Amino acid sequence: MAEIPYTESVDDVRSETPPPARRRDTGTHTLATGISILATLIGLIFLAWLVLFVTKGRFLKHTFERIASSHTGRAVKVAGDFNLYLDPFATKFLAEGLTISNPAWASKPNLFQAKLIDTRIDTFSFLFGDQSKVNWINLVDGAADLEWDAKHQNNTWTFGKSGGKPFQMPLIQRAEIDGTTARYRDPSMQLSVDVAFQAIHAQDNKVGKAIRFNGDGTMRGRPFRLWGSQSSPNQLIAGGANKFDLHAQGALFHIDVAGNLPGATMIEGADLTVGARGPNIRYLFDLIGVAVPDTRTYRLTSHMVKQGQEYRFTRMTGFYGASDIAGRFTARVPANSDERMLLTADLKSRHVDIIDVGPFIGYDPAALATKGATAAATTQHKGDGVPRILPDAPLRSDSIKTFDAKVNYTIATITQPFVPVSNIVLGVDLNRSLLKLSPLNFDVAGGHLSSDISINARVPAVVTEYDIRLSPTPIGKLLYKSGVADAPASGVMTARVKMRGVGDSLRKSLASSSGRIAIILPKGTFWTQYIQLSEFDLGVFLQKLLQDKLKKPVEVNCGLIGFTVRDGIASADPILIDTDKNVMTAKGGFSFKDESLSLAFRADGKKFSLFSGQSPVGIGGYFAKPAIQIITPQLLARGGAGLALGIVASPLAAIIAFVDPGDAKSAACGPVLAGAKASAQRTTKGAPREDVGSGKSKDVKAEKQHKKFLGIF
Incomplete structure (x- = not known):
């Protein structure tokens, strides 16, 4: 039997073929390593915990x-x-x-x-x-x-x-x-x-x-x-x-805080109600080292919210003295000692009593509350027994070094003013001890007053610069309490005050000030019952007085009441008012040092007058207690001369002493309306004027305790 040859099966071949090598997954291995390390760390942390x-x-x-x-x-x-x-x-x-x-x-x-x-x-x-x-x-x-x-x-x-x-x-x-x-x-x-x-x-x-x-x-x-x-x-x-509530009370302030807090010490974003009251708001702000003006008795309520470094007081309402106030206020607390606290505020008042303005410029609020404005002002500086008006409260220059401020304050009306004042706009800017009151504007008697005041406390001797401007303002409305009637008239006045002084109070600053004061009267008319006092035309004055027809319109061609200020002494430079019948001039001035007055006004007629005193009217005394001298020694001397002539010659000769030839020189209005100094004033014919004084401080004897009016009385 023949052998059958052996043939390998596919399965046998596959079984003897070695398997391919497995490829390593790097990403998976890294992730596994990371997870192992993280788990180990977590385990260690957990173990440590x-x-x-x-x-x-x-x-x-x-x-x-x-x-x-x-x-x-x-x-x-x-x-x-x-x-x-x-x-x-x-x-x-x-x-x-x-x-x-x-x-x-x-x-x-x-x-x-x-x-x-x-x-x-x-x-x-x-x-x-x-x-x-x-x-x-x-x-x-x-x-x-x-x-x-x-x-x-x-x-x-x-x-x-x-x-x-x-x-x-x-x-x-x-x-x-x-x-x-x-x-x-x-x-x-x-x-x-x-x-x-x-x-x-x-x-x-x-x-x-x-x-x-x-x-x-x-x-x-x-x-x-x-x-x-x-x-x-x-x-x-x-x-x-x-719920949180806090109360703080001293003899001079009372504070109440109430509201809900997010946490025991968490006031961030919490809306708290804050109330404060006391006799003077200055003592309240002293708690945080901030200097503010004095006030009379005040009561304020507001909502307070803290946002970061800021404490915001909103919906604020209240009053100080007899004046209302509302608005908002923010205090930004510095994050470190290198910064300064910043205060910002937008405030407004509908009505402010004129007495409540007094503490802002240095009058004692307690005296204002108990004695009234006049007594509080005129009982200052009792040492020399002289009544004074200018306040002498010093600027707290050390206190304003610790904070900055930006404040806007508007007032609708001032009640009980001497002149109609409304629509006050005040801007306060304090930047590293440089205090600027700009703007300080308001409407007054149909006109508008604008001013910029700078107080520099960065230097040891505080320096104040004043720049005050009055737009054309009706004289009748501005001076109606001084005898000028508020009747239909076209007379207006403009003014400019520009001075610089050194001192830490208003009185000291003005007592050392230098600069210029100018009041300009353009052409116009106004009504007055006292103008004849300065003219002192005896015939017309007595006639109008006996007939009770004292008021009469005065035609002003142009006028300038100017003063040059040197070291606190203001001398007339010039005072020159040209009217339809007279040329009025004045010599002398006043002193910011002791607030004394020494002025002599004279009105020379442009037309012949049979009974004219031609005698200066003196203004003396002090700011707080001025004295007007109408029957002057010069007039009495002329009356004595007339009496002597009447005795020696005849009664007709006595009239000669009171005759005014009417030779006054009309003023050239160009230099007057330009506010020029006395040296630049001219007559209408171009001749220099010799009747307006020199504008020198030596003309003013006001600083002397016992003085004569310009040495002529």
Whole structure:
């Protein structure tokens, strides 16, 4: 039987063929390695957390003391039990007998100490945030000392050598505080406060523990006390509101704050109601080291919201004295000591009493309230027994160095004015001790007054620059209380005051001032009952007086009442008024130094007059008590001469002493309307005028206690 040859099957061939090599998946291997490492790290972290959780981190006590002391530059010690661990996303911190020392210059040994502090701190904000967030804190018998040094450069709560930074509270959501005190001292502000916190234990779970606090302090030597309360943690857990109220009262101010807070120390975004009242708002702002003008008794209410570094007071309403006020106010607190506080405000009043303006320029508000405006003004500077008007309250130049301000204030009307005043617009810009009152504008008697005043307190001797401008204003409305009738007339006046003075009060500034004052009267008419006093035309004056027809229209061609001011002495330069019948001139002036007046007015007729006194009318005395001398020694001398002629010759000869030939030279109105000085004044024929004085300070004898009018009386 023949052999059948062996043939390999396909399966046999496949079984003997070696399998291809497997390719390694690199991505899968890397991912697996990463997961393993991450799992290991998580495991280690969990293990570390577990160790900390089980041991409560008590073994870290000395490590904490060493690291905290090194980081703060202060001695940090824990006398009793210590816990530090994650629970689970918040850091649990507990310390019994914790103390943190103060710098050597401080008056107390410790910045902080507590019998017990038990807290939960948000871990993320603690490690990465600018401000730590505390979820809950229990503080027993704690004491905090917050103190600035005498130069206001360093404080107890700023660690390291970065200087003194403003105090920033941690954001605390809930708190239980019992038997804790806080102390604050700022020598530069003359402010000290001591506050004690006490928990009130109540029955049932509606209240739990409410935190009450009270304390006292002094501000610039004046004592005050404060008190208030805050809702309990139990009430917050139940979904209740964190109600907060604070009251501060001193002899010179009272503050009330009420509202709801998001957390125990969280006022960011909270809408609080704030009320303040007192005899003078200056003492309220002294609490934060800000200088504001004095006021009479005030009462204000507003809503307050904190946004970042800003405290915004909105919907403000209230009054000061007999004047209303409303608007908004913002205080931006500096983030560090290199910056300055910025105050911004938009305020408005519908009606302001003229007396309430007095404290703004330096009058004593207490004297205004008790004595009235006239007595308060004229009883200043009692030393020499002379009544004074210009206030002498000094600018608080040291106080305005600590803040900047931008304020807009509008007033609709001024009540009880000497002249009609309305629509006042005041802009206040304080920038590093340079105070600008610009604009300071208002409508007055049918005209408009614009002014810009700059007070430079950057230099040791405060420098004030005045620039005041009056647009064409009807004379009848402006001077109606001085005898000028508010009757149909075309007479107007314009004015410009431009001066510069040195001194830290209005009186000192004007007493040293130099510059120019010019009042211009364009062509027009006005009515008056007193113009004949300056003309002193006996025939016409007596006739009108006996017939009760004293009022008469006066035709003014042009007029200039100008003064050159040198070192507080204002001399006429010139006073020249050209009317249809007379040319009126004056010599002399006044003094800002002692507020004395020494002026002599003369009116020379353009037409012949049989009975004319041709005698100057003197104005003397002081700003607060002027004296008008109509029957002058010169007139009496002329009357004596007429009497002698009447005795020696005849009664007709006696009239010769009172004859006015009517030779007055009309004024060229060009230099008058340009406000030119006396040296530039001319007659209508171009001749220099010799009847308007020299405009020199030597012409004025007002600063002398006993004086004659220009040496002619």
